[in-house]
Amino acid sequence: xxxxxxxxxxxxxxxxxxxxxxxxxxxxxxxxxxxxxxxxxxxxxxxxxxxxxxxxxxxxxxxxxxxxxxxxxxxxxxxxxxxxxxxxxxxxxxxxxxxxxxxxxxxxxxxxxxxxxxxxxxxxxxxxxxxxxxxxxxxxxxxxxxxxxxxxxxxxxxxxxxxxxxxxxxxxxxxxxxxxxxxxxxxxxxxxxxxxxxxxxxxxxxxxxxxxxxxxxxxxxxxxxxxxxxxxxxxxxxxxxxxxxxxxxxxxxxxxxxxxxxxxxxxxxxxxxxxxxxxxxxxxxxxxxxxxxxxxxxxxxxxxxxxxxxxxxxxxxxxx
Numbered sequence: 001x002x003x004x005x006x007x008x009x010x011x012x013x014x015x016x017x018x019x020x021x022x023x024x025x026x027x028x029x030x031x032x033x034x035x036x037x038x039x040x041x042x043x044x045x046x047x048x049x050x051x052x053x054x055x056x057x058x059x060x061x062x063x064x065x066x067x068x069x070x071x072x073x074x075x076x077x078x079x080x081x082x083x084x085x086x087x088x089x090x091x092x093x094x095x096x097x098x099x100x101x102x103x104x105x106x107x108x109x110x111x112x113x114x115x116x117x118x119x120x121x122x123x124x125x126x127x128x129x130x131x132x133x134x135x136x137x138x139x140x141x142x143x144x145x146x147x148x149x150x151x152x153x154x155x156x157x158x159x160x161x162x163x164x165x166x167x168x169x170x171x172x173x174x175x176x177x178x179x180x181x182x183x184x185x186x187x188x189x190x191x192x193x194x195x196x197x198x199x200x201x202x203x204x205x206x207x208x209x210x211x212x213x214x215x216x217x218x219x220x221x222x223x224x225x226x227x228x229x230x231x232x233x234x235x236x237x238x239x240x241x242x243x244x245x246x247x248x249x250x251x252x253x254x255x256x257x258x259x260x261x262x263x264x265x266x267x268x269x270x271x272x273x274x275x276x277x278x279x280x281x282x283x284x285x286x287x288x289x290x291x292x293x294x295x296x297x298x299x300x301x302x303x304x305x306x307x308x309x310x311x312x313x314x315x316x317x318x319x320x
Contacts, residue, residue: 005041007305008317009153011270011290012049012084015062015116019300020069023319027302035072043077045146046070047270047290048084048155048195053116054295055212064120071138083142084155085195085271090114091139091171092181094124094132103181140171144194149265151305156197156271157223159258162190193256197271198223200236200253208243211273211293219244220272224287226259238289239274260287266311268303280316287311292318 008027013020021031029036029044038044050070051063073079092104093114104110111118123129144166145154152158165186169176180187201218202208210216222238231254232246260267262285270291276298282288288311294300299318306315 005306007043007045007148007151008038009045009047009151009268009290009303009305011047011268011292011301012273012294013046013066013300014049014086014295015051015053015059015066015120016294016300017062017065017069018059019294019319020066023300023302023317026317026319027304035069035076036078038073038078044073044079045148045153045268046079046081047153047268048082048142049086049270049291049295050081050084051090051117052086052114055112055115057296058116058119061120063117067135067138080146080148080153081142082146082153082155083139083144083195086113087139087142088191088195090117091136091177094136095177095181097178097181103178137172140177144191150307150309151265152267154267154269155195156269157193157195158260158267158269159190159193159198159223161258162193165190166194193223195271197221198256200233200249200256202233202244203247203250206247208241221257222283223257224260224267224284225257227254227257229254238272238283239278260284262286266305266309268305274298279313280318281313282311285310 024036028039050066053059053062070079070081074081089104095103097103118124121131124131145163171177179185180191182188198221199218200221207215207217219237221236227236227249231249233244233249234246236249237244264286266286268288268290272289272291274289274292276293278292290301290303292298292301299320302317304315304317
């Protein structure tokens with residue numbers, strides 16, 4: 001294998017193939033009609049959530065084009081890709097459990113979230129169609145995380161305990177898939193934490209509205225922190241929110257955390273839908289969220305890793 005000098009790490013695309021095309025050109029990748037060929041010594045790393053354009057922000061054909069480009073790059077060795085929570089949800093949405101029921105309920109909200117992908121694959125219900133013969137198997141094959149020696153990549157949360165529980169298993173194994181889909185199992189807790197992050201429940205009577213306007217009583221937390229006994233919710237929520245005040249965190253919630261060590265290798269992730277105008281710098285010298293709301297009006301972000309042990313803000317690249 002050729003020597004690799006740079007890794008170009010790219011977060012949540014959500015079918016915005018227009019932004020991906022422009023970003024890859026900015027990074028020096030050449031389009032070949034279907035995918036992108038990197039400059040010598042480069043490889044792309046995709047952090048999941050390739051699919052599901054956001055409601056109200058359609059981009060017809062974008063999910064299909066994104067999947068085809070990323071898979072072609074992975075097949076050639078020009079890219080790696082981890083699973084995102086939207087890929088995980090899609091697997092569940094299109095898979096029935098032992099009881100004959102869909103592993104993810106097909107209610108209005110779940111269908112609305114997935115509709116951009118369904119629109120790009122009108123054959124999604126056909127057992128012989130492209131969606132079921134190509135894309136579902138490929139999505140199931142995606143790794144949950146990557147440890148590439150000098151840095152790590154995961155969709156939402158690097159949690160050694162949960163990653164160890166999932167190690168060595170495959171979602172192509174129907175029994176393991178059903179186990180992960182069963183909310184009562186440790187495997188389900190693990191995959192939800194790794195792909196969706198640590199979520200802390202607010203005390204009874206407290207709630208907030210997320211970026212979609214959905215009313216929620218639990219928030220995504222700064223999983224890399226080691227919350228002490230005096231921590232309050234406003235200091236732990238990520239991204240920061242003025243809707244969540246200085247409410248004490250339930251002591252039981254602190255046990256969900258596995259703080260990321262200060263001397264650990266850099267870890268990159270997406271998922272958190274940071275505001276579009278968020279500064280392009282890491283959350284900590286070795287912790288970086290690269291999701292800046294590209295699915296709506298924000299920029300698609302790439303970080304060009306060159307072997308450094310501390311994340312350098314000068315290595316961020318963005319494309320509106």
